[in-house]
Amino acid sequence: MSGELHRGDVAIIGAGPVGLFAVFECGMLGMRAHVIDALDMLGGQCAALYPEKPIYDIPGHPRIDAAALVDKLAEQAAPFHPTYHLAQQVERLAALPQGGFRLETSLGTVIEARAVIVAAGVGAFGPNRPPLAGIERFEGKSVFYLVKRREDFRGKRVVIAGGGDSAVDWALSLAEVSAQVMVIHRRAKFRAAPESAARLQQLAASGAIELVTPFQLHGLEGEDGALTAVIVADLAGKTRRLPTDVLLPFFGLSMNLGPIAEWGLALERHHVAVDPATSQSSLPGVFAIGDIAQYPGKLKLILSGFAESALAAHAIFPLVRPGEALHFEYSTTKGVPGR
Numbered sequence: 001m002s003g004e005l006h007r008g009d010v011a012i013i014g015a016g017p018v019g020l021f022a023v024f025e026c027g028m029l030g031m032r033a034h035v036i037d038a039l040d041m042l043g044g045q046c047a048a049l050y051p052e053k054p055i056y057d058i059p060g061h062p063r064i065d066a067a068a069l070v071d072k073l074a075e076q077a078a079p080f081h082p083t084y085h086l087a088q089q090v091e092r093l094a095a096l097p098q099g100g101f102r103l104e105t106s107l108g109t110v111i112e113a114r115a116v117i118v119a120a121g122v123g124a125f126g127p128n129r130p131p132l133a134g135i136e137r138f139e140g141k142s143v144f145y146l147v148k149r150r151e152d153f154r155g156k157r158v159v160i161a162g163g164g165d166s167a168v169d170w171a172l173s174l175a176e177v178s179a180q181v182m183v184i185h186r187r188a189k190f191r192a193a194p195e196s197a198a199r200l201q202q203l204a205a206s207g208a209i210e211l212v213t214p215f216q217l218h219g220l221e222g223e224d225g226a227l228t229a230v231i232v233a234d235l236a237g238k239t240r241r242l243p244t245d246v247l248l249p250f251f252g253l254s255m256n257l258g259p260i261a262e263w264g265l266a267l268e269r270h271h272v273a274v275d276p277a278t279s280q281s282s283l284p285g286v287f288a289i290g291d292i293a294q295y296p297g298k299l300k301l302i303l304s305g306f307a308e309s310a311l312a313a314h315a316i317f318p319l320v321r322p323g324e325a326l327h328f329e330y331s332t333t334k335g336v337p338g339r
């Protein structure tokens with residue numbers, strides 16, 4: 001337990017792309033931010049789930065890899081000297097009698113701030129794990145729930161389980177570098193984007209990928225965390241042994257608001273309900289932006305979160321600097337410290 005006490009203008013819960021941009025927007029209005037994330041790195045979903053995937057709908061970037069976007073957002077936030085508290089979850093949020101809020105993390109860090117921005121994405125997220133006996137012995141060694149670096153699988157025999165976009169996209173991508181790619185799905189039809197599903201069938205027809213359908217995961221073989229084979233079973237219980245080095249189960253993410261659900265904020269279907277004009281939640285002084293924020297017409301896109309960051313920062317300014325006039329200024333007029 002660190003037990004450190006920090007004071008700042010704004011506490012931002014979540015260092016995903018939207019939380020990072022909120023540092024910039026708050027900084028432009030002269031407000032210093034503390035940013036807390038449960039992950040040990042910046043970037044939220046972009047860094048944890050798809051760092052090497054190109055994103056095509058970030059304005060001004062016709063194509064940018066998710067990890068590169070995170071780097072650029074961190075660079076854009078840097079002149080405002082945010083304090084990052086990583087690898088710790090915000091567990092408690094309480095209003096202070098004198099105004100403002102007190103946050104407490106799983107490591108015992110305490111942060112007091114005039115306003116809070118919840119940029120917690122989908123909350124605490126984790127993979128849906130297949131119910132296979134002893135799978136934990138292989139996790140992180142030869143069973144992975146996400147691909148951080150495609151190169152890690154070069155020359156390896158890979159079994160992918162799942163029928164959605166992740167399973168199909170990674171099968172197509174790894175077919176270019178892996179020694180062998182097998183895809184197990186309990187149905188013959190894949191739920192992925194039609195173009196990707198069609199490409200998968202083409203690669204299967206050419207022998208570049210083997211489709212193992214309709215089969216489900218049944219068991220794992222191997223020692224000391226190193227897989228030697230995956231056992232699959234069809235609906236009649238007939239089993240097949242697939243020799244492999246790696247298993248990638250892609251059964252989606254389980255999403256859980258975690259402690260945020262206990263803070264008394266009005267929720268709407270596991271999201272924080274906000275006023276779309278300000279991004280303020282039902283608790284004055286607490287704002288929500290990005291994937292976690294819900295209002296009519298909400299689009300869960302990074303670009304929506306960026307706009308919400310600007311709205312929240314402007315709405316927070318009078319709370320942090322009461323009595324000071326806020327003059328709306330373009331960044332071209334105002335400039336950025338040190339740039």
Ligand SMILES: Cc1cc2nc3c(=O)[nH]c(=O)nc-3n(C[C@H](O)[C@H](O)[C@H](O)COP(=O)(O)OP(=O)(O)OC[C@H]3O[C@@H](n4cnc5c(N)ncnc54)[C@H](O)[C@@H]3O)c2cc1C
Nearest residue numbers: 014016017018037038044045089090120121290291301302
């Ligand atoms: C495969 C894939 C492809 C995508 N492609 C696109 C695309 O092309 N374009 C697009 O616009 N969007 C895309 N998205 C969606 C995009 O990634 C999200 O909209 C975006 O990440 C939301 O950003 P965020 O900052 O709101 O939340 P997140 O990125 O989810 O980050 C939230 C952070 O908050 C942290 N957190 C949560 N609760 C706590 C807590 N209590 N204490 C401390 N930390 C906490 C989490 O650890 C996480 O790091 C894609 C998503 C996926 C999965």
